[in-house]
Amino acid sequence: MGLRVKFWSQTSLLIPIRLLLPSHPLPRSSSSLHTYSLPAHRKPLVRAIASSTEALAPAKMVKAIRALKWEDVETGEPGEGEIRVKNKAIGVNFIDVYFRKGVYKAQSMPFTPGMEAVGEVIAVGPGLTGRNIGDIVAYAGNPMGSYAEEQILPANKVVPVPSSISPVIAASVMLKGMTTQFLVRRCFKVEPEHTILVHAAAGGVGSLLCQWANALGATVIGTVSSKEKAAQAKDDGCHHGSLACLKTRGYMVSFGQSSGTPDPLPLSALAPKALFLTRPSLMLYTETRDELLETAGEVFANIASGVLRVRVNHTYPLSEAAQAHADLESRKTSGSIVLIP
Numbered sequence: 370m371g372l373r374v375k376f377w378s379q380t381s382l383l384i385p386i387r388l389l390l391p392s393h394p395l396p397r398s399s400s401s402l403h404t405y406s407l408p409a410h411r412k413p414l415v416r417a418i419a420s421s422t423e424a425l426a427p428a429k430m431v432k433a434i435r436a437l438k439w440e441d442v443e444t445g446e447p448g449e450g451e452i453r454v455k456n457k458a459i460g461v462n463f464i465d466v467y468f469r470k471g472v473y474k475a476q477s478m479p480f481t482p483g484m485e486a487v488g489e490v491i492a493v494g495p496g497l498t499g500r501n502i503g504d505i506v507a508y509a510g511n512p513m514g515s516y517a518e519e520q521i522l523p524a525n526k527v528v529p530v531p532s533s534i535s536p537v538i539a540a541s542v543m544l545k546g547m548t549t550q551f552l553v554r555r556c557f558k559v560e561p562e563h564t565i566l567v568h569a570a571a572g573g574v575g576s577l578l579c580q581w582a583n584a585l586g587a588t589v590i591g592t593v594s595s596k597e598k599a600a601q602a603k604d605d606g607c608h609h610g611s612l613a614c615l616k617t618r619g620y621m622v623s624f625g626q627s628s629g630t631p632d633p634l635p636l637s638a639l640a641p642k643a644l645f646l647t648r649p650s651l652m653l654y655t656e657t658r659d660e661l662l663e664t665a666g667e668v669f670a671n672i673a674s675g676v677l678r679v680r681v682n683h684t685y686p687l688s689e690a691a692q693a694h695a696d697l698e699s700r701k702t703s704g705s706i707v708l709i710p
Contacts, residue, residue, distance in 0.1 A: 447494035454488035458540035461706035483515030487536040509543035541705035546668035551654040561586030571598035579605035680704030
């Protein structure tokens with residue numbers, strides 16, 4: 370049994386404390402199941418498991434950040450091809466906010482957010498080889514649900530963490546670091562003669578993008594929201610503090626929407642300069658086991674060699690995930706945010 374932070378739909382009515390709809394089937398346990406009376410259109414949300422532990426006090430109307438709640442859950446045992454991981458550090462990313470706000474749709478409601486973490490293998494599924502109890506592993510992407518003390522994961526979705534890199538650093542850089550790797554190495558291969566513009570240059574991905582592109586010899590332009598963040602961006606390798614327009618046949622790469630959903634862009638707007646526009650996804654660049662290992666391996670190698678300096682500027686207890694989200698959305702943070710179970 371472990372604790373997780375669960376997200377309740379902001380359109381839900383009054384939610385009793387300890388309600389839980391798991392993202393995967395729960396094993397049978399001594400806890401009794403309850404059904405709470407909700408309107409017919411809310412029936413998918415009524416399955417719950419009682420908890421004997423203290424939970425956060427519910428709001429009368431569950432919405433926005435207050436929808437993140439502590440819950441008791443049964444983690445279960447790993448099946449074939451799976452491992453059970455006890456998390457040591459959990460990365461916080463804007464994609465977690467997107468899912469919480471409904472910009473991206475979760476497969477079920479409520480759900481456990483979180484797309485990256487580092488933990489210790491505490492159980493392996495039957496017949497599984499190549500993973501041992503005690504291994505320190507990192508994971509990013511699907512399955513979602515890293516805001517938890519423990520998680521069941523497919524063994525082929527985790528990578529070993531070098532002993533020279535701490536769990537906190539590794540957890541803060543898996544999603545952001547691998548996103549940076551595929552952006553500068555594969556989506557658009559950055560070379561010394563290139564000039565690139567990085568928005569939110571002091572953020573988790575932005576900081577790594579500036580450093581990596583600078584190490585590759587590119588000229589880096591960054592945009593930030595404060596003088597303090599401008600100083601960090603320059604330290605990370607930004608050469609200019611002003612915007613520069615894309616040149617003819619230039620590339621625009623949009624990999625996120627931390628400032629909200631981008632305005633629609635008509636294709637005709639690309640024509641005057643014959644511009645290229647792409648919206649890549651990390652998951653499509655790490656679909657195979659070899660791609661995942663190569664991507665994570667290069668990130669860890671660049672940390673070890675000093676090419677990347679990972680700034681974990683903010684840590685919170687896992688139970689305070691809501692505060693971490695509030696600070697992230699209000700732009701009070703820079704660098705990476707990590708939750709500690």
